[in-house]
Every structure is written in C-alpha cells, then in structure tokens.
Amino acid sequence: MQFARPLAELIAQLEKLPGVGPKSAQRLAFHILRMADDDVRRLSESLLVAKRSLRLCDVCQNISEGERCEICSDPRRTDDVICVVGEARDITAMERLNEFRGKYHVLHGLLNPIDGIGPEQLKVRELIQRLANGVSEVIVATNPTVEGDTTAFYLAKLIKPLEIKVTRLAHGMPVGGELDYADTATLLSALEYRREI
Amino acid sequence: MIWLESLGVEGYRNLATMRLEFSPSINIFSGKNAQGKTSLLESIYLLSSSQVLRGSRDGEAIQDGSESAQVRGEVAPTGTELGVDLGHGKRKRALINTSGLPRASDLIGRLPSVVFWSGDLTLATGDPAARRLMLDTELSQIFPAYLKAFSAYKRALQQRNALLKMAQERFVSDEVFESWEVQMVAAGEQMRHIRASWLETLRPFAVETHAAMGRAETLSLEYVTKEPGDLAIQFAMERRREIARGATLFGPHRDDLELTIDGRSVRLFGSQGQQRTAVISLKIAVMHAAQATLGFPPLLLLDDIFSDLDQERRKALVEVAMGAGGQVFITCTESEQAGDSLIGAAKVFRVQSGQVEEE
Numbered sequence: 316m317q318f319a320r321p322l323a324e325l326i327a328q329l330e331k332l333p334g335v336g337p338k339s340a341q342r343l344a345f346h347i348l349r350m351a352d353d354d355v356r357r358l359s360e361s362l363l364v365a366k367r368s369l370r371l372c373d374v375c376q377n378i379s380e381g382e383r384c385e386i387c388s389d390p391r392r393t394d395d396v397i398c399v400v401g402e403a404r405d406i407t408a409m410e411r412l413n414e415f416r417g418k419y420h421v422l423h424g425l426l427n428p429i430d431g432i433g434p435e436q437l438k439v440r441e442l443i444q445r446l447a448n449g450v451s452e453v454i455v456a457t458n459p460t461v462e463g464d465t466t467a468f469y470l471a472k473l474i475k476p477l478e479i480k481v482t483r484l485a486h487g488m489p490v491g492g493e494l495d496y497a498d499t500a501t502l503l504s505a506l507e508y509r510r511e512i
Numbered sequence: 513m514i515w516l517e518s519l520g521v522e523g524y525r526n527l528a529t530m531r532l533e534f535s536p537s538i539n540i541f542s543g544k545n546a547q548g549k550t551s552l553l554e555s556i557y558l559l560s561s562s563q564v565l566r567g568s569r570d571g572e573a574i575q576d577g578s579e580s581a582q583v584r585g586e587v588a589p590t591g592t593e594l595g596v597d598l599g600h601g602k603r604k605r606a607l608i609n610t611s612g613l614p615r616a617s618d619l620i621g622r623l624p625s626v627v628f629w630s631g632d633l634t635l636a637t638g639d640p641a642a643r644r645l646m647l648d649t650e651l652s653q654i655f656p657a658y659l660k661a662f663s664a665y666k667r668a669l670q671q672r673n674a675l676l677k678m679a680q681e682r683f684v685s686d687e688v689f690e691s692w693e694v695q696m697v698a699a700g701e702q703m704r705h706i707r708a709s710w711l712e713t714l715r716p717f718a719v720e721t722h723a724a725m726g727r728a729e730t731l732s733l734e735y736v737t738k739e740p741g742d743l744a745i746q747f748a749m750e751r752r753r754e755i756a757r758g759a760t761l762f763g764p765h766r767d768d769l770e771l772t773i774d775g776r777s778v779r780l781f782g783s784q785g786q787q788r789t790a791v792i793s794l795k796i797a798v799m800h801a802a803q804a805t806l807g808f809p810p811l812l813l814l815d816d817i818f819s820d821l822d823q824e825r826r827k828a829l830v831e832v833a834m835g836a837g838g839q840v841f842i843t844c845t846e847s848e849q850a851g852d853s854l855i856g857a858a859k860v861f862r863v864q865s866g867q868v869e870e871e
C-alpha cells in the first residue's frame with residue numbers, strides 16, 4: 316500500500332525503534348494521527364526535552380537530569396555499598412524492592428567480544444575510581460547470563476585485591492533471565508542470598 | 513510414558529496446513545521421495561529439540577511465499593501444547609500452552625526423542641562433529657544440567673574465539689581472558705563428566721545389542737580427548753598460540769567418541785559391514801539407555817532407514833522399535849519396507865505432494 320509521504324516518513328521513523336516491526340509502526344502512526352493536536356505536541360516535545368536535558372550522572376553513570384542523579388544526591392543513602400548493574404533500567408527493578416539503601420553504578424553494557432565490547436567500552440574505570448572513598452561492599456547485579464557472569468567475575472578480579480567485599484546476586488534468578496523482567500519476590504530472595512565471589 | 517497425541521503445521525516446508533492425530537505406538541509416513549514425509553518427521557523433531565534436521569537453516573523450513581511457519585503438538589498424557597514459530601529474519605520462538613519461552617532451547621527435554629536417519633550410517637567413519645552433535649543433542653534432552661552447561665559453553669566459546677581475534681589487533685588483559693575461561697572451564701568440565709558417564713551407561717547396552725545381532729566380537733565406546741589435561745592450565749599456557757590461530761584449541765568441542773571392535777578402532781580398521789552394525793548397535797543402545805535414564809521410552813524417529821539396511825539389520829531395528837513400547841515414527845517409500853510385523857500394529861499415513869491421507 317502507498318501512504319502519503321509524511322505518513323510514510325512517520326512510519327519509517329517509528330520502525331527504527333527497538334521492538335517495533337512494520338506492522339506495529341503502522342498501528343502507532345495511525346494512532347498518532349487520531350490523537351488530539353495537544354497530545355501530539357506534548358509527545359514530540361517530551362522526546363526533545365528528554366534527549367536534550369538528560370545526561371549521565373558524574374558519580375554512578377545513571378541517566379540523570381543534572382551532574383548528580385537523584386539517588387547519588389540522596390543524603391539518606393549510604394556510600395558504603397555499591398550495587399553494579401548492566402543497564403540503567405536495572406536500577407528501577409532494584410528500587411522497586413525499597414530495600415537497598417546504598418548507591419548504584421551503571422556499566423552501560425556487559426563484556427561481549429562478539430560485539431567488540433571489552434572493559435574499555437564499559438564504565439569500569441569510573442567504578443574503580445569510586446572505590447577509593449571507603450566503600451565496604453560491591454554487589455554485582457549483572458544478569459545471570461554467560462556475559463553477566465563473566466563481567467561479574469572480571470569485576471571481582473579487579474576489586475578483591477582492594478580488600479573490598481564483592482558479592483553477586485544469586486538464588487532464585489531464572490537462568491538466562493534478565494534482571495529487568497524478574498518478579499519482585501524472585502529479586503528479593505536474590506538480594507537476600509547474595510554470595511561472595 | 514510421554515507421547516505426541518496430535519500435530520498441527522502451517523507454512524512448513526511443502527506441507528499443506530493440517531492437523532494429524534497419532535497412535536501412541538507406531539506411526540508410518542509412507543510415500544515417494546520429496547513428497548513431504550521427512551518434513552513431517554522433521555516438524556516432530558523440531559518440537560522435541562527446537563532444531564531443524566541436518567544442519568539446514570531455520571528459514572529454509574518456511575514455505576515459499578509464506579511469512580512464517582508454525583508447528584504445534586499436543587503431548588499426552590499431560591495435554592501440554594508445545595509450539596515453535598519460525599519467521600524470516602526473526603528469532604525462532606518456542607511456546608508452551610501458547611505462552612512464549614525466553615529461549616527456543618527452553619523447549620528441550622519436554623518431548624525427548626532419538627532420531628536415526630540414513631546419514632547416521634556413516635557416523636562411525638565420518639566427521640567427529642557429527643558424533644559430538646549426536647551426544648550433545650541426546651544429552652541435552654535427557655539431562656537439564658547438560659543443556660545448561662552446553663549452552664553456556666557454546667556461548668562462552670563463541671565469545672572467547674571473538675576475544676582471541678580481537679587480541680590479534682589490540683591488547684587484551686589476562687584478567688579479561690581468565691574471566692571468559694573460568695566460565696568455559698566450569699561448563700566444559702561438566703560436559704566432559706556427563707558425556708563420559710553417559711558412555712558408561714551406554715556401553716553394556718551396546719555390547720548386548722551387538723551380541724544380539726549375532727556378532728562374536730565385542731563392541732565398545734571410548735571418550736577421546738586428544739590433548740588431555742587441565743583445561744584452565746591449557747588455556748593459560750597456550751593462549752599465544754590460540755591468539756595466532758584465532759580459535760580455541762582445547763575443550764569438549766574438540767573431543768570425540770570412538771567406536772571400537774575388540775579394541776580396534778572401527779573408523780580406522782572396520783569393514784563397511786562392521787561399521788554399519790556398530791552404528792546400529794550404538795543407536796539402539798542410545799534408545800535403551802535413554803529409556804533407562806528417563807524412566808520412559810523417548811520418541812523414536814526413523815527416517816528412510818530401512819531401504820539402506822539388509823534383512824538382518826532391518827529385523828534387529830524393527831524388534832527394538834516394537835519392543836521399546838514407546839511411540840515410533842517411521843518414514844519409508846513403501847510401507848512394506850517396514851516389515852509385516854510393523855504394518856499390522858501401525859497407523860499409516862500416505863504422504864503425497866504435501867497432503868496427508870490416513871490409511
């Protein structure tokens with residue numbers, strides 16, 4: 316089917332998004348056409364504002380509005396314990412527990428030579444720099460995949476000589492599953508039974 | 513006992529959209545070549561192993577002009593529905609009771625099968641990769657721990673090989689290498705352990721079957737590691753050489769299974785007749801050992817095997833197929849090939865131009 320050019324362009328842009336195939340791109344495009352003008356404006360503005368005003372937190376590398384993210388600026392949270400995650404979205408999963416009172420560090424990926432990713436492509440150096448300031452424990456909460464396990468092992472190799480305890484989320488995680496999708500009960504027990512590596 | 517009650521296919525190879533109901537004992541797909549009988553057998557294997565047969569690509573199983581292929585099967589007595597969806601340029605998707613599984617391989621083990629096709633007749637003499645594939649496929653279905661170790665090993669091996677190539681161009685620290693190797697050593701040692709103990713289970717069955725086929729010689733199976741040693745040490749010592757080659761030179765992906773008769777390698781010294789008998793004994797032993805380990809008989813999938821066998825070997829195979837008490841699927845060009853004893857007990861499906869008619 317031939318679409319009017321602006322519509323075809325909209326569909327083409329939507330199709331570039333992850334998880335959006337040709338069919339859902341069309342569905343989304345037609346939905347947008349039916350939306351009120353105000354809602355469309357708000358959507359397009361929020362896209363631009365989000366893109367322009369967000370950056371990485373200087374401390375933990377989480378996506379942040381300012382130099383320091385909300386979590387790093389929270390005086391009630393301890394600097395003693397750092398929870399290392401692969402992606403920023405994994406923080407949301409941990410935060411749902413309302414249990415962890417330390418801070419985070421986002422690696423922005425996992426070791427993955429097939430995709431050309433070594434430690435230099437991850438925020439590893441930034442993590443090591445943070446450890447000079449009296450950190451007593453690092454919890455590695457990377458996904459329980461081969462890449463996640465390898466990254467955890469690598470971090471432990473780097474951190475242990477600094478005489479800092481390194482633990483890893485363990486029990487209950489579905490094998491090959493992703494932290495992002497784990498249900499709360501599973502994740503809670505994983506946190507409770509974390510083990511030293 | 514676990515068996516496949518019904519099968520539904522859509523957009524699969526040259527097969528028409530259809531739904532078939534099977535016998536819990538013997539089912540025969542009969543028809544001329546290239547009519548679709550092997551595709552039917554393959555679709556059953558797909559539900560069992562999440563793989564298409566003989567190393568063809570998933571996409572090749574999608575019908576020309578179709579966007580996707582779907583296979584569904586109902587497993588008795590649980591009533592569980594297993595499914596696999598294939599699509600061009602998409603990841604293969606496995607389903608249980610219509611809900612998608614995280615990975616296609618999560619399907620493995622729910623409908624265990626042993627497959628035997630004419631290409632297996634060269635198993636004793638052919639490429640070691642074929643013998644490893646047989647071990648990996650069977651063990652993944654029987655032992656969940658093997659599937660887990662095998663999947664992890666395969667992934668870590670791909671990653672380490674990519675790392676070795678990366679190290680040809682830029683510095684890679686020992687710590688990074690060791691982090692990958694530690695995963696490979698753990699998974700690889702477990703694979704070797706399960707493979708070796710599986711051969712222990714298999715050996716008496718192979719000896720017995722071989723003897724039952726009237727052979728005075730003793731058939732045996734050996735697990736062969738060409739360069740034995742501690743994997744972790746081998747990786748550490750030989751890393752320079754592996755970087756130069758851009759490939760991992762040690763580990764279970766290089767091991768082999770050797771068949772011997774009276775202590776002599778079948779591959780090197782066996783006559784053609786000895787090689788065939790050894791392979792058939794091995795396959796039958798796998799069926800028996802799988803049944804003994806699982807506690808129920810696996811599905812037996814025999815593809816075009818009878819036309820390549822003489823009377824005596826055909827008889828031995830038919831007896832096993834009948835005797836195991838499990839569900840059997842057989843493809844053959846003439847249903848008579850399968851032998852009278854089978855036909856009487858079997859449900860026969862005639863396959864022509866992708867259409868299936870029950871006899």
Ligand SMILES: [Zn+2]
Nearest residue numbers: 372375384387
């Ligand atoms: Zn922060």
